[in-house]
Each structure stands twice: as structure tokens, then as C-alpha cells.
Amino acid sequence: MTPQKHISEKALKVWRLTGLFISIACWAVMIAAVVVILIFDWPLWLAVGIGLLAMFFAYIAIYLVPLIRWKRWRYDVRETEIEIQSGLLIIKRTLVPMVRVQHVDTKHGPLLRKYGLASVEISTAATIHEIPALDISEADNLRFYISKMASVVEEDV
Amino acid sequence: MSESKRLHPVAAVSSAIKLIKDALIPLVIFILFGGGGVSGRWAMFEFIAIPVFILLFVGYGILDWLRFTYRIEAGELRIESGVFIRKKRYIRFERIHSLDKTEGILQRLFGLVKLKVETAGSSGDQADATLTAISKNEAERINRIFHEVKSSGKIASAAETQEIQGVEKTEEIQSVFQQSFRELFIMAATSGGVGVVFSGALAFFGQFEEIIPYTRLFTGFEQFAKGSVAFIAIIVVFGLLFAYLIATAGIVLKYAFFTVKKNEDKIVISRGLLERRQLTIPLEKVQAIRITENLIRQPLGYASVYVEYAGGSILDKESSHIMLFPLIKKEKIQEMIRQFIPEYEIQVQVNPLPKRSFKRYQFRVWLIIIPAAAICSYLYQPWGYLSLLFMPLGASWAYLCYRGAGWNITGNQLQLRSRFFSKQTFIFQKKRIQAVYSEVSPFQKRANLASVSAVVKSGAGPRAGKVVDLEAEDSDRIKEWFFERKN
Incomplete structure (x- = not known):
């Protein structure tokens, strides 16, 4: 019953870029800390420790997290329901019946647009579910498909 | 169809009171800290400013009342309101989800009700339409139109034009649940509201530390109290009991005649x-x-x-x-x-x-308790060991969660x-x-x-x-x- 479809492989690049930006921000702080350590002649091993920490952090944020996240992310859109799987350590699976879908949006920020990606947001009366980073054409198709299926199966809310 | 109507003048009072209530905290802060160190002419400033503010609020309330009109027309409840910005709101009767009728103290004095109209889209910060003060007959009329629309799909013209004679109606009531007084008191006494009131009171008295000379008040019997921890304990117990009674009374008032x-x-x-x-x-x-x-x-x-x-x-x-x-x-x-x-x-x-998930329930509790108890025991030497008592408590709590x-x-x-x-x-x-x-x-x-x-x-x-x-x-x-x- 595991959902089968992966999201776009380009998502990995986008997430790595995001990870890089976050890492750069962290490095800025850490470099400042190292400078302070050097100025005040505090023990050198502190600076070395911070450097190692920065490397480790970068490894996690740029390499590990995007990879695991991408591997975990799956979705399936069937006739009567949508199934989504996500998570890093904790695997979360979401089940949304088509009848409950109220509307579908696709959207893309500058980073996603650069790689020709878009994310799909599925809204029910009470919840919002996101499938991040699909190819724009695929996202559009999905949007059409879901809204078509949602209007076919009509039930009283 | 029906001409525009105003709310009962009490609505003006009610909106003024609401404004004052909203402004109360800033006003209190203003009084307490505003003209603190200033002397001379400005010392009296706050005594002038506050009545002026209150007059302004009352004036606004009256204007608000004057500008608020509603009418029932073409299957819609049409409300026009707003002092500075005119707002027109038309609500179709078949879109209404619920009617919420409240009789506050103010309304009850004049035999009025407050009617809140809600639709599915009430995602804003308030109900779609609130008629703050209307007569009971008027509320009954709106209620009846709402019910008729729900059952027939359109408004019977009779209900729209005619004032209803008498309030009694033949409603089909199938079942009734009534909260007995005994149960009302049990409910009030066992609710968790006590803690809220108590912590609220603590915070409240804490706020006034600077104004009420606690130290001066207490130094007198500090000598006396020092000898007896029991005395303080008794005061605390009475304080708790008092808070408890207030909370209970509040719930009784709120849920009486349920x-x-x-x-x-x-x-x-x-x-x-x-x-x-x-x-x-x-x-x-x-x-x-x-x-x-x-x-x-x-x-x-x-x-x-x-x-x-x-x-x-x-x-x-x-x-x-x-x-x-x-x-x-x-x-x-x-x-x-x-x-x-x-x-x-x-x-x-x-x-x-399954039995094995019990371990996980335990584990989650211990994850917090053991480090906390360890730190407490280490830092606060003699009394910190008391935190060890949380261990059996935590264990039984985990068990209850698991069983629940x-x-x-x-x-x-x-x-x-x-x-x-x-x-x-x-x-x-x-x-x-x-x-x-x-x-x-x-x-x-x-x-x-x-x-x-x-x-x-x-x-x-x-x-x-x-x-x-x-x-x-x-x-x-x-x-x-x-x-x-x-x-």
C-alpha cells in the first residue's frame, strides 16, 4: 500500500540549494564566533570544534536531509483517494478521500520556477496537504485531474 | 419588504461598555504609570483624560447605534452599519448555519436578546452578524423565518410581513436532556477551572506588588508568622479554597438550567x-x-x-x-x-x-522525569530529593495514558x-x-x-x-x- 510515485528529481537540487543557503547563514555566525575566539585568545580547540561542527552541519543540511527527504516523499493520486508519504525520521502517511477535496492549487516560488517545478496544494474543508516540487506540466495535470475527480464524486459535507 | 429597523437603544450602552472594557487595560496602565512623577498642573491630567475618554466611548456607542439598521428583504437579512466606514452586509437565509441567542444581564433588564447569526464561512474574528439588542418577539420572528427557509426552501410571505401574535408555537420536540442541579454542582466542583482562577489571582496580586505595600503590611506579623509555618499554610489553604469557590460559582452561573x-x-x-x-x-x-x-x-x-x-x-x-x-x-x-x-x-x-507499547509510554515519561529529577536533586541539595517523588507519579501517569x-x-x-x-x-x-x-x-x-x-x-x-x-x-x-x- 505504499505510495509509488516519487516527486521530481530536481527537487533534490532545490532542497540542496536551500540547505546551502541555511548553511551559509550558519557559517557566517560561526565565522564570527571563531574571530571572537582568536581576538580574545581563547583556547584554539574551541575554534577547531566550531569548524568541525560547521562541516558536520553542512553535511547534514546539504547532503543528508535532502536525500532522505526526497527518498521518503511519495504520493499516489487514485480515482477515489490521494495518498501522501513524507518525513525524515518519522514517516507520515496521509490519506485524503477525493470527495473531501475542496480545491487544488499549484504554486511556485522563484527557486522552484528556476528549475521548472511547482508544488501542488490540496485543500479540504479543514486541512491542507502539499506535494512539493513536481514538474510544472505534471503539477498542472494533477491539478486538473484532482479537481475533475473531486467534482465527479459528490457527497454531502 | 419590511422597513429598516434599529436595535433597541440598549445596544448603544452595550457597545460603549464593550469599548470601555477593551480599553480598560491600557487605561489602567495609563493611570498607574502615566503621570507618576509629574507634579503641578499635569498631575491632574489623568483625572480629566479618563472622563473624556469615557464620554468619547459613549458618544461612539450612540453613533454606532444610530448607524446600525437591519431589515429582512427578498430572503435576505440586510444589515447596514458603521460609523466612519459604511458597511452593508446581506446574508441569504438559506446560507445561515446557526442562530445563537444570548440574554446578557443588560439585555435581560429590558427583556431583550442578542442574536448572533452564523454562516459556514464565519472564518473571520466574529460572527457574521450580531444584533446586539432586539426584542424577544423580533428574535422569534427571525428564528421562525430561518426555520421556514430551512424546511421549505423559501420564505412564506406571511412570516415576513406579519408580526407574530404571541410567542407560543407548536414545535415538535422529540427529546429533552436536562441537567439536574445535583449534577450541575458536581460538574462545577470537579472542573479544572480552579487552577485557572488560582493562577489568575496569583498573577493579579503579583501585579500590584508595587502599589499595595505588602512588605509594610506583612512586616508587622512577620515576627509572629516566622514562628509558625502552620499559619502561612492555613492562609494558603484558605486562599485556595476561596479560589475554588469562585471558580465553582462561576461555572454554576454559566451552566445553570442546562x-x-x-x-x-x-x-x-x-x-x-x-x-x-x-x-x-x-x-x-x-x-x-x-x-x-x-x-x-x-x-x-x-x-x-x-x-x-x-x-x-x-x-x-x-x-x-x-x-x-x-x-x-x-x-x-x-x-x-x-x-x-x-x-x-x-x-x-x-x-x-499491545503490551509492548506500554514500554514506549513509560519511556517517553522517563525521558523527561529522570533528567529533571537528577538536576533538581543535584542543584537543590536537601529539598531537591523531593523531585524523586515524581518518579512513581510519572510511572502511574504513563500507565493511565497507556490504558486510556x-x-x-x-x-x-x-x-x-x-x-x-x-x-x-x-x-x-x-x-x-x-x-x-x-x-x-x-x-x-x-x-x-x-x-x-x-x-x-x-x-x-x-x-x-x-x-x-x-x-x-x-x-x-x-x-x-x-x-x-x-x-
Whole structure:
């Protein structure tokens, strides 16, 4: 019953870029800390420790997290329901019946647009579910498909 | 059709009072800290400013009242309001979800009611339309039009033009639930409201430390009190008792004369001693039922029953989960629910969690308690060891949480039960569930366990029932059940 479809492989690049930006921000702080350590002649091993920490952090944020996240992310859109799987350590699976879908949006920020990606947001009366980073054409198709299926199966809310 | 009407002048007073109430905290701060060190002419400033403010508010209230008109026309409730910005709001009667009738103290003095009109889209910070003060007959007229539209789909012209003669109507009332006074007091006495009042009082007196000369007050008998810890203990106990009494009295006032009536396909809830409130909910808008048993009530065999409801606005938290039975004997729930909302089946065999998930419930509690106790014991040498007492407490709490959790599927109904402090039983109908989630952490995966939650619409947002650490197989079964659509 595991959902089968992966999201776009380009998502990995986008997430790595995001990870890089976050890492750069962290490095800025850490470099400042190292400078302070050097100025005040505090023990050198502190600076070395911070450097190692920065490397480790970068490894996690740029390499590990995007990879695991991408591997975990799956979705399936069937006739009567949508199934989504996500998570890093904790695997979360979401089940949304088509009848409950109220509307579908696709959207893309500058980073996603650069790689020709878009994310799909599925809204029910009470919840919002996101499938991040699909190819724009695929996202559009999905949007059409879901809204078509949602209007076919009509039930009283 | 009907000409524009104004609200009763009391509405002006009511909106002025509301403005003053909103401005009270800034005003108090202003008085306390405003002209503190200033002397001379400016010292009197605040004594002039405050009456001016109050006059302004009253003036605004009157203007607000003058500008507020409503009429019923072409199947719509049309409201025009606003002092500076004119606002026109037209609400179609068939879009109305519920009518909420309140009689505050002010309204009761003049035999009036406040009528709140809610539609499904009340996602704003308040009800769609509030008629602050109208006569009871007028409220009854609007109520009747609402009911007629609901049943026939259009407004009978008679109801629209004619003033109704007399208030009595032939309503078909099928069942009634009435809270007895004995149960009202038990409910008030066992509610958790006490803690809130007490901490509120503490914060309150803390605020005034600078103004009330506590130290001067207390130094007198400090000598006296130093000898007797007992004296302080007695004061604390009395303080607690006082807070408890106030909280209890508050709840009694609020929930006195609690009555639920079923009228065709609507539930009418009315309550209150000083402020009387009446709420009408159509049955088809009920999204789920929740049964809550807190730690004190559970051993006494009592529970509270709520309905989750799709109308209502965000800020008005009370309106999205409505108390259906504030306090009811557990064994009577089934019978009463069958009368009011027969779709729901209460007495079902709840499947417990597997034994091995008990370990995980324990583990989660210990994860917090052991480090906390260790730090306390280390830092505060003699007394810190008292924190070790939390260990057996934590262990039994974990046990209760474990025992409280469970699930059941009966036909198209899903029941999820869990405990944090109170035991919460959510009962969902499949067609009301918006989404089902399952979660598996690496630890859970190793033990072949999972967590499941189901979400329904409540008010403007979601509300979830969750069971942690059930058998992975059972989690799959719940999902499969949710997959199956009747075709």
C-alpha cells in the first residue's frame, strides 16, 4: 500500500540549494564566533570544534536531509483517494478521500520556477496537504485531474 | 419588504461598555504609570483624560447605534452599519448555519436578546452578524423565518410581513436532556477551572506588588508568622479554597438550567443563570462527538459530551465544540446520544494497545522525569530529593495514558481514544473525516507500532483525534477502512 510515485528529481537540487543557503547563514555566525575566539585568545580547540561542527552541519543540511527527504516523499493520486508519504525520521502517511477535496492549487516560488517545478496544494474543508516540487506540466495535470475527480464524486459535507 | 429597523437603544450602552472594557487595560496602565512623577498642573491630567475618554466611548456607542439598521428583504437579512466606514452586509437565509441567542444581564433588564447569526464561512474574528439588542418577539420572528427557509426552501410571505401574535408555537420536540442541579454542582466542583482562577489571582496580586505595600503590611506579623509555618499554610489553604469557590460559582452561573432539546433535525441548547444563552445547531452540521473524562470525574463515573461543529468563528472558541451534555453518567451516554444523534454508537468494545507499547509510554515519561529529577536533586541539595517523588507519579501517569488509549471500528464509525490528562474519546463518522494520518518513527518501526490520527472540520479549522503506538497492523486496518468507499 505504499505510495509509488516519487516527486521530481530536481527537487533534490532545490532542497540542496536551500540547505546551502541555511548553511551559509550558519557559517557566517560561526565565522564570527571563531574571530571572537582568536581576538580574545581563547583556547584554539574551541575554534577547531566550531569548524568541525560547521562541516558536520553542512553535511547534514546539504547532503543528508535532502536525500532522505526526497527518498521518503511519495504520493499516489487514485480515482477515489490521494495518498501522501513524507518525513525524515518519522514517516507520515496521509490519506485524503477525493470527495473531501475542496480545491487544488499549484504554486511556485522563484527557486522552484528556476528549475521548472511547482508544488501542488490540496485543500479540504479543514486541512491542507502539499506535494512539493513536481514538474510544472505534471503539477498542472494533477491539478486538473484532482479537481475533475473531486467534482465527479459528490457527497454531502 | 419590511422597513429598516434599529436595535433597541440598549445596544448603544452595550457597545460603549464593550469599548470601555477593551480599553480598560491600557487605561489602567495609563493611570498607574502615566503621570507618576509629574507634579503641578499635569498631575491632574489623568483625572480629566479618563472622563473624556469615557464620554468619547459613549458618544461612539450612540453613533454606532444610530448607524446600525437591519431589515429582512427578498430572503435576505440586510444589515447596514458603521460609523466612519459604511458597511452593508446581506446574508441569504438559506446560507445561515446557526442562530445563537444570548440574554446578557443588560439585555435581560429590558427583556431583550442578542442574536448572533452564523454562516459556514464565519472564518473571520466574529460572527457574521450580531444584533446586539432586539426584542424577544423580533428574535422569534427571525428564528421562525430561518426555520421556514430551512424546511421549505423559501420564505412564506406571511412570516415576513406579519408580526407574530404571541410567542407560543407548536414545535415538535422529540427529546429533552436536562441537567439536574445535583449534577450541575458536581460538574462545577470537579472542573479544572480552579487552577485557572488560582493562577489568575496569583498573577493579579503579583501585579500590584508595587502599589499595595505588602512588605509594610506583612512586616508587622512577620515576627509572629516566622514562628509558625502552620499559619502561612492555613492562609494558603484558605486562599485556595476561596479560589475554588469562585471558580465553582462561576461555572454554576454559566451552566445553570442546562437544557438540550431536539426539534426535528435541530438541537437547541440553552443555559445560564444571569446570562442566558440559546444555541440552535442543525444535526447535519455535527462533525464528530467527543467524550471527555477528567481524572476526578472518571472514578465517579461521570463524563462530558461535546459535539464538534462546522459552523462558528475562530475566536469564539466555545461555539466550535459545543457541550452537549456537561456532565452525564457514563452508562447513560449511549441512551441519550441515541435519542439526539442516533447515527453514533457509543458502547463498543474498544481495542486496547499491545503490551509492548506500554514500554514506549513509560519511556517517553522517563525521558523527561529522570533528567529533571537528577538536576533538581543535584542543584537543590536537601529539598531537591523531593523531585524523586515524581518518579512513581510519572510511572502511574504513563500507565493511565497507556490504558486510556484504544480504537474501534463499527460499521462506518471510527472511535479513537487517548489520554493526556483527561481521557478523550473521539467518535467519527467516515463521511465526516477529512483526512487520516499515520506516523511511524524508527523506534516504532522496530517494535512494529504506529500512530494514527483522523481529522474533522471543527469551526473554521481542523480538529484531530489521535492514538499513539497501536499495532502497525491495526493502523493499516483503519486506513483500509477509510479507503473503502461505499459505491
